[in-house]
Amino acid sequence: MLQGTGSDVGKSLLVAGLCRALTRQGLTVRPFKPQNMSNNAAVTVEGGEIGRAQALQARACGVPPSVHMNPVLLKPQTDVGSQVVVQGTVWGNASARDYTRLKPDLMPAVLDSFARLRAEADVVVVEGAGSASEVNLRAGDIANMGFAVATQTPVVLVGDIDRGGVLASLVGTWALLPAEDRTTLRGYVINKFRGDPSLFDPAVAMIAAHTAGLPCLGVAPWFDRARDLPAEDAVALEAPAAARAGAPLKVAVPRLSRIANFDDLDPLSAEPDVALSVIQPGQPLPGDLDLVLLPGSKATLADLAFFRAQGWDVDLLGHVRRGGAVLGVCAGYQMLGRTVADPDGIEGPPGSAEGLGLLDVDTVIGPTKTLRDGPLGYEMHMGVTQGPDAGRPWPGALAGIDGLAAKGAARADGRVLGCYLHGLLNRDATRAALLSGLRPGRETGPAFETRVEAALDALADHVVAHLNVPALLDLA
Structure with missing residues (x-):
């Protein structure tokens, strides 16, 4: 399970890359995200809906999307409330406070979907939601450590070095987690690195000293071709790339x-x-x-x-x-x-x-x-x-x-x-x-679906080159 030290650290992308890389090794792979919050959704083979990121991850595995890949989907409708979709079907609407009380009742559906995927796959690559260190939301959690502890799924933290403060976010996550949650942690990955990755080498020992020896399982550089893949969150639209100059x-x-x-x-x-x-x-x-x-x-x-x-x-x-x-x-x-x-x-x-x-x-x-x-x-x-x-x-x-x-x-x-x-x-x-x-x-432009497939293959190459994939497989 990949959990983030914060939102938008690149978990979805790394899961998609791992899914494609492991599938190319001949393994049967499935993606899983217990709870997602997104208004960017996809229709599944059963006629339900899941987060679009999980649909892309399913595509990376070469299989159609299923409701069991994202059993709980929250679709925000107001600043304080969301439509709740459970195993692909609209359950109803809930305020943030009401949903906090509802979460424990949704764990059986989450565990049911996870069991279905485990039964059909060699490897399930799980994605957390938001930040692993939101201990104020730990009670009844189904998205991060609550799920990991309930299923004894090993966890790898993902930190985003591009936004700064990655050492503090990793060590701070360790410091905030209760002892039971720490037992699931097996390592961490640094994502979105720009420049010479060897400059991060001294930080590895520093992080280990403050986290009981938590190992680094990869330093992944910035992946430029992410722009060729569908974005999961509307945050991608906050600061869009400049319009192509001179395009007619x-x-x-x-x-x-x-x-x-x-x-x-x-x-x-x-x-x-x-x-x-x-x-x-x-x-x-x-x-x-x-x-x-x-x-x-x-x-x-x-x-x-x-x-x-x-x-x-x-x-x-x-x-x-x-x-x-x-x-x-x-x-x-x-x-x-x-x-x-x-x-x-x-x-x-x-x-x-x-x-x-x-x-x-x-x-x-x-x-x-x-x-x-x-x-x-x-x-x-x-x-x-x-x-x-x-x-x-x-x-x-x-x-x-x-x-x-x-x-x-x-x-x-x-x-x-x-x-x-x-x-x-x-x-x-x-x-x-x-x-x-x-x-x-006008001349016909590029084949879009071919472009997406090429980007997924490039992402798999990127993951294999910069993450310790054999160590991740050993954890699984």
Whole structure:
């Protein structure tokens, strides 16, 4: 089990690399994360949902994602509450305080899923959540040491040297953990190192002196090709890379407060002729865009109000008047319609609101969640959208893609499109058709799925080169 000294230390990436590396050795490998908190989710083979990071890790193992790889998924809807998904199915909503009381009741589901994976695999690579040293949350814990102690799974700490203070975070974690939890610790890994790794050699002895000899099991340099893999957390959107200078196609994505399933951005950012910008709150939508992509959200009404509070509704209308195109995905699609209603308070307080009025459709959010994967992408939404624009054929080459119109809506002039399909742009033909409609005659960009596979192989090479994989296997 890899546990972090903090959030965003690179646990998910290292687990994916280990999964691919061990699979290439001929082992049957499965990823497992007892509890995840993310609005970036994936549809599983059973028709449930798990964190997208575990879906990527499953891909690294060469198997389809299963609900048992992430039995508890928390999807934040407000600052203090989340939707709780247990073994792929929505259990309900819970505040942070209520969830603290609920956690012990979820341990049986966690242990059941873990047992299923152990029964079918040679090795299960487990990922913790957040920080191992959050001892204030230790009671009833199912995500880190609570799980490790209950299953007697050996733990390797992961420290992020790029953010600084890695010695203090490792030694401090050891110092804070109670004796029972310390018994699970078998070593640590330093991640995201830049420069000469030999400079870290003196620190190894220092850490050992303060942790009863805890060994270093690897110093992994910064992995540049992580940008070619889907990001797990919206933190990746806080400081996005600068838009590609000089690229002729300009695409902007408003950074919604509850943005969800933003992996739709990855294929666009990989296109060499696309300058993709994530517009942060308080910034206007640029006036020279070819396409505005309205992403998914975990709280449509709340983010519709947030969208208007930034003044983006005015910017978007100006963009459309200038002939710009708009694509709304999932909640973004719902926002583009005439009205959005949540009469039962599924995503927040009950209510309704006028939409952005760019598509002649209306949406009612209800208790039934649609979870469906297919050849064009996957659906993950609560709501039904109907109206004259629904089912209208999409423009240009998009019209030739079977089944696309049935999954969304199009304005009569073809400049405003909406659909419930996440992952639509992962398909090279669909992405090429959309972008060619914006810039006729453009050359086709790289094959996205091939790029992801190559990055996973490079990540496995990276892990094998810099981590003591034989020692990790011995621990397992």
